[in-house]
Amino acid sequence: MAAAPVRRFTLVTRLALLAGALVLATTAVALVLSTWLQSAWQAAAFTVAVMLPLAVVVARAELQPLLAMLRALGGTVISYRDGDFSVGLHWAGNDEIGDLVRAHNELGQVLREQRRGLAERELLLDTMVQNTPVAMLLVHQGGRVVFGNLAARQLLHRGRRLEGDDLARVLNAASASLREAYARGGDGLFTVRHAEGSDGEDEIYHLARRQFTLNGQRHELLLLRHLTAELRRQEVQTWKKVIRVLSHELNNSLAPAASLAHSGAELLRRDQTERLPEILRTIEERTRHLQGFIDGYARFAKLPAPRLEDVHWPRLVRSLQAQVPFALAGALPEEPARVDAAQMEQALLNLLKNAHESGSPADDVAMAVRRTREVLAIDVMDRGTGMTETVMAQALVPFYSTKRSGTGLGLALAREIAEAHGGRIVLGNREGGGLTVSLVLPATA
Numbered sequence: 001m002a003a004a005p006v007r008r009f010t011l012v013t014r015l016a017l018l019a020g021a022l023v024l025a026t027t028a029v030a031l032v033l034s035t036w037l038q039s040a041w042q043a044a045a046f047t048v049a050v051m052l053p054l055a056v057v058v059a060r061a062e063l064q065p066l067l068a069m070l071r072a073l074g075g076t077v078i079s080y081r082d083g084d085f086s087v088g089l090h091w092a093g094n095d096e097i098g099d100l101v102r103a104h105n106e107l108g109q110v111l112r113e114q115r116r117g118l119a120e121r122e123l124l125l126d127t128m129v130q131n132t133p134v135a136m137l138l139v140h141q142g143g144r145v146v147f148g149n150l151a152a153r154q155l156l157h158r159g160r161r162l163e164g165d166d167l168a169r170v171l172n173a174a175s176a177s178l179r180e181a182y183a184r185g186g187d188g189l190f191t192v193r194h195a196e197g198s199d200g201e202d203e204i205y206h207l208a209r210r211q212f213t214l215n216g217q218r219h220e221l222l223l224l225r226h227l228t229a230e231l232r233r234q235e236v237q238t239w240k241k242v243i244r245v246l247s248h249e250l251n252n253s254l255a256p257a258a259s260l261a262h263s264g265a266e267l268l269r270r271d272q273t274e275r276l277p278e279i280l281r282t283i284e285e286r287t288r289h290l291q292g293f294i295d296g297y298a299r300f301a302k303l304p305a306p307r308l309e310d311v312h313w314p315r316l317v318r319s320l321q322a323q324v325p326f327a328l329a330g331a332l333p334e335e336p337a338r339v340d341a342a343q344m345e346q347a348l349l350n351l352l353k354n355a356h357e358s359g360s361p362a363d364d365v366a367m368a369v370r371r372t373r374e375v376l377a378i379d380v381m382d383r384g385t386g387m388t389e390t391v392m393a394q395a396l397v398p399f400y401s402t403k404r405s406g407t408g409l410g411l412a413l414a415r416e417i418a419e420a421h422g423g424r425i426v427l428g429n430r431e432g433g434g435l436t437v438s439l440v441l442p443a444t445a
Contacts, residue, residue, distance in 0.1 A: 069089070069091060072089055073089065073101075073104060075087075076088075076089060083115075085112045085115055086108075086112070087108065088105050088108060089101045129149050130149050132149065133225075134151060134223055134224065134225050134226075135154075135155045135222075135224035135225075136148065136151070136152055136222070136224075137152050137162065137224075138220075139219065139221075140217065140218075141219065143167045143168060144166060144167070145162045145163055145165045145166070145167055145170065146219065148163060151224075152224070175190075175193070176374065176375075177191050177193070177424070177426070177440075178205070178207070180377075180426065180438075181426060181428065184426075184428045184438070185209075185428075185430075185431060186209065186429045186436075187206070187207060187208045187429050188392075188426060188428030189204060189205070189206055189207070189426060189427050189428075190204075190426060191203065191204050191205075191424050191426075192204075192205065204226075204227045204228050205224050205226055206223075206224070206392065207222065207223070208222070208223040208389070209222055210223075250290070253290040254290070256286055257283050257286050260279045260282055260283050261279075261283065264280070264283075303343075303413070303417065305420065306420050306421055307340050308339060309338065309340070310336040310337075311336055311337050311338070311339055311341045313332040313333060313336070313337065314332065316341070316344070316348075317332065319345060320345065320348055320349065320352065320367075324349060325365070326352055326355070326365045326366055326367050327363070327365065327366040327367075328366070328367060328368070329367065329379075330368045330370075333369055335371065337376060337441075339421060340420075340421070343417045343421075344417065346413070346417065347417040348367070348378065348380070348414075348439070350411070350413055350414050351410075351411075351414055351437050352367070352380055354410050354411065354437070355380055355381070355437075356382075358385060358434075358435060359384040359385050360383045360384035360434060364381075364383035364434070365381070366380075366381045366382075367379065367380050367381070368381070372443065373443060374443055375440050375441065375442065375443055376441045377438050377439070377440050377441075378439040378440075379437070379439075380436070380439075381430065381434065381435070381437075383432075383433055383434040384435060386429040386430070386433060386435050387429060387435055392429075414437075418439050418440070421441050421442075422441065422442050423441035425437065425438070425439060426438040426440055
């Protein structure tokens with residue numbers, strides 16, 4: 001470590017020496033003049049007239065660098081306030097001002113390094129945010145888009161910038177399913193359908209919404225995650241699970257039946273028929289169990305085309321409430337729904353039973369019917385535990401279930417019925433807890 005330079009004179013010492021020198025010079029001049037002039041007052045007056053301007057000149061010459069440095073310090077402080085840390089100062093003297101200048105320059109160096117580190121971190125964060133496949137939108141509480149990454153521009157604005165645009169205008173140009181998912185509030189899934197006749201498949205997205213305060217103002221972060229590829233992978237895994245379940249169930253029924261049939265043949269060969277009725281009853285029982293198991297899956301796999309008819313809402317609601325209790329939220333539309341009555345009742349029964357099995361109090365299970373010029377939406381709501389993003393992403397996949405004894409067909413069958421009517425199923429967690437499952441149909445259905 002380099003030794004600190006030896007200080008010659010401090011600022012106070014220099015000023016004291018200057019004042020002392022001026023006093024001595026003034027005294028000497030006064031003594032010399034007093035020998036030439038007869039009056040002491042004349043000598044004093046002449047001394048003041050000569051020495052005062054000289055003192056001013058000397059003091060100004062001595063203080064001028066100090067004043068210039070103080071002005072420079074003030075200028076650099078203003079630069080720091082404005083975010084410019086590139087300026088530095090130099091002072092040749094080894095005194096208090098030199099200490100102040102060195103400390104000032106060290107502060108500037110620290111600020112420059114912090115600014116460089118912050119810029120590097122901001123660049124890294126921006127690179128990560130811009131290149132993530134998740135579409136991100138940061139929206140001001142007034143509805144103005146503050147930030148949109150590349151994925152959001154491609155998904156919502158054909159690659160153009162979104163900053164400064166109005167969120168309502170952006171959503172109006174997006175798919176109707178996204179507008180519905182946003183209008184419901186909370187997180188949820190929605191499907192972007194391709195034009196009829198196109199080669200593209202429907203795309204499934206997850207919408208997540210988070211609110212926070214930024215610079216003292218409320219903002220909302222919208223995250224749109226593409227789930228189609230992930231759902232395809234999960235669907236393959238689910239089908240593998242289905243094959244294992246079917247194989248297990250078939251073996252549990254066919255193996256005992258084959259063994260009992262062989263035992264029955266042996267008893268007949270030995271003419272020991274007293275146990276044959278019991279063997280036949282067991283075979284019949286296992287066969288009926290297997291038939292019921294297969295019929296349940298066949299109903300899902302062979303859903304017939306819907307037979308559309310005018311179904312009045314009061315009659316449908318009474319039929320549902322006779323089978324499962326729920327509250328009706330809001331008024332029912334006066335116009336009847338043109339649907340397959342049996343299929344629609346089956347779909348809504350599945351949704352209502354799921355709501356009761358979600359851990360929700362029975363009194364909090366409700367159904368609401370909303371009709372606009374474009375869509376007919378039937379909402380089944382509960383106050384259960386809701387769904388995590390992982391479960392929500394797989395909930396509509398056939399045979400996926402979080403219940404130990406569940407078949408995973410309830411939501412999947414409701415989805416099949418909705419799509420057979422030209423509609424879709426939309427899931428969303430509710431504010432305050434619980435889940436909303438919306439069966440969305442075209443208004444003409």
